[in-house]
Amino acid sequence: VVESLRRVGIDVAGGVTRGTLPQGTVLLHEHASQPMTEIVRDMMKPSSNMFAETLLKLLGAEMYGKPGTREKGVEVLRAWIEVSSPGGCTCHLADGSGLSPDNRLTSRSLTDLLLSESAGSLAYPDYLASMPVSGADGTLRRRFKGTHAKRLVRAKTGRISLVASLSGIA
Numbered sequence: 634v635v636e637s638l639r640r641v642g643i644d645v646a647g648g649v650t651r652g653t654l655p656q657g658t659v660l661l662h663e664h665a666s667q668p669m670t671e672i673v674r675d676m677m678k679p680s681s682n683m684f685a686e687t688l689l690k691l692l693g694a695e696m697y698g699k700p701g702t703r704e705k706g707v708e709v710l711r712a713w714i715e716v717s718s719p720g721g722c723t724c725h726l727a728d729g730s731g732l733s734p735d736n737r738l739t740s741r742s743l744t745d746l747l748l749s750e751s752a753g754s755l756a757y758p759d760y761l762a763s764m765p766v767s768g769a770d771g772t773l774r775r776r777f778k779g780t781h782a783k784r785l786v787r788a789k790t791g792r793i794s795l796v797a798s799l800s801g802i803a
Contacts, residue, residue: 690702719749764787
């Protein structure tokens with residue numbers, strides 16, 4: 634908060650402390666977030682790990698109370714996979730970005746999850762629209778260019794040490 638205020642030319646004496654709102658305080662500004670569909674799109678297209686981790690913690694806070702933590706978020710995600718995937722959660726999840734080497738998710742589990750969600754989820758059209766498009770945008774803008782698959786694949790890339798993946802719909 635202090636750094637943000639200083640960046641716009643507001644001098645701040647002292648630091649920031651947590652306290653009780655004084656009587657007679659007036660709201661100066663309120664800012665509404667973008668709709669979740671736009672936030673997810675902004676996470677998926679460029680593959681923002683920071684957005685993914687933040688959304689995971691937000692899920693944890695919404696379901697299990699504040700503060701949002703990685704552990705709470707992973708539990709929400711695990712429960713959703715258990716209910717949504719026909720094979721249940723045959724996985725080990727450690728984070729929201731997929732960068733942890735402790736994450737384990739089989740191709741079959743991911744395929745089952747994508748197919749089951751496409752069948753009945755009201756959010757599926759928005760989720761599909763959030764995925765990078767082959768040869769067109771996001772992390773797939775350079776893939777499949779000049780091939781018959783251009784604009785026919787919507788997928789999410791993944792990469793960690795010596796491993797690369799592509800999961801989606803063609």
